[in-house]
Amino acid sequence: MPTKQRPLSPHIQVYRPQITSAMSICHRISGVALAIGTLLLTYWLVAAAAGPEAYAGAQSLLGGFFGKLILFGFTAALFYHLCNGIRHLMWDTGFGFDMPTVYRSGYAVMIAAGVLTVLVWLLALILGGS
Amino acid sequence: MRYRTPIKGALGLGSAKDGVHHWWMQRLTAIALVPLVLWFSFSLISYAGADYEVVREWIASPLVAVLLVVLLASVFFHAQLGLQVVLEDYIHLEWLRIASIVLMKFATVLLALAGILAVLRIALGA
Numbered sequence: 001m002p003t004k005q006r007p008l009s010p011h012i013q014v015y016r017p018q019i020t021s022a023m024s025i026c027h028r029i030s031g032v033a034l035a036i037g038t039l040l041l042t043y044w045l046v047a048a049a050a051g052p053e054a055y056a057g058a059q060s061l062l063g064g065f066f067g068k069l070i071l072f073g074f075t076a077a078l079f080y081h082l083c084n085g086i087r088h089l090m091w092d093t094g095f096g097f098d099m100p101t102v103y104r105s106g107y108a109v110m111i112a113a114g115v116l117t118v119l120v121w122l123l124a125l126i127l128g129g130s
Numbered sequence: 131m132r133y134r135t136p137i138k139g140a141l142g143l144g145s146a147k148d149g150v151h152h153w154w155m156q157r158l159t160a161i162a163l164v165p166l167v168l169w170f171s172f173s174l175i176s177y178a179g180a181d182y183e184v185v186r187e188w189i190a191s192p193l194v195a196v197l198l199v200v201l202l203a204s205v206f207f208h209a210q211l212g213l214q215v216v217l218e219d220y221i222h223l224e225w226l227r228i229a230s231i232v233l234m235k236f237a238t239v240l241l242a243l244a245g246i247l248a249v250l251r252i253a254l255g256a
Binding site: 028031032034035038039041042045046048049050052055056059063075078079082085086088089092116120123124127 | 157160161163164167168171172174175176178179182185186189198202205206209212213216238241242244245247248249251252
């Protein structure tokens with residue numbers, strides 16, 4: 001019997017966004033972005049293995065303004081996915097499912113991800129000198 | 131009356147035939163990646179803008195080379211598991227879904243091997 005095109009859950013059109021659902025979809029989006037961004041890790045390592053010219057090319061590409069912008073986005077996505085991943089691992093053990101804790105751990109993830117991102121870039125800009 | 135044989139419950143593999151393998155591998159790689167990613171990110175602070183020779187020397191040191199190989203293997207295994215679920219969820223055309231999953235798996239294996247080979251070439255001085 002052919003079924004009608006019924007709306008599927010979640011009804012995104014009438015769904016009031018909350019921090020919980022927004023953070024959930026952000027985990028997936030950051031994961032996909034990181035998977036694509038990890039191309040840069042392979043590129044950087046292959047360039048280092050290929051020789052000085054290839055490495056210089058990679059450095060100028062990644063060290064330029066546009067490269068740094070991409071790397072900053074990558075770092076932010078990385079630390080968000082890392083921190084929220086730890087939140088997911090906590091849920092896997094069966095803890096933290098009551099609503100106040102879900103919200104508290106959510107805010108903790110956002111703060112921790114922001115702090116780690118800023119910390120790494122501050123240190124890189126101070127110590128890296130590039 | 132139960133038609134299920136006891137072996138089904140004993141194996142615990144369910145209708146997907148691989149039980150919780152996908153879920154478990156995603157968690158194992160996630161746990162491994164927590165220290166690896168933190169180590170790599172904070173190491174890169176001092177090596178991101180460094181000279182070619184300095185970076186090669188860092189990659190070639192035994193502990194770093196091993197950790198980089200483990201990082202690459204875990205990252206691409208984890209990415210492959212995650213991307214598979216995303217593709218399964220959003221691509222409803224069956225042939226396209228299967229084709230993109232196969233392509234994605236090939237690509238992640240290729241990228242992982244390319245990265246690992248690069249680390250080994252530097253570490254072994256080739």
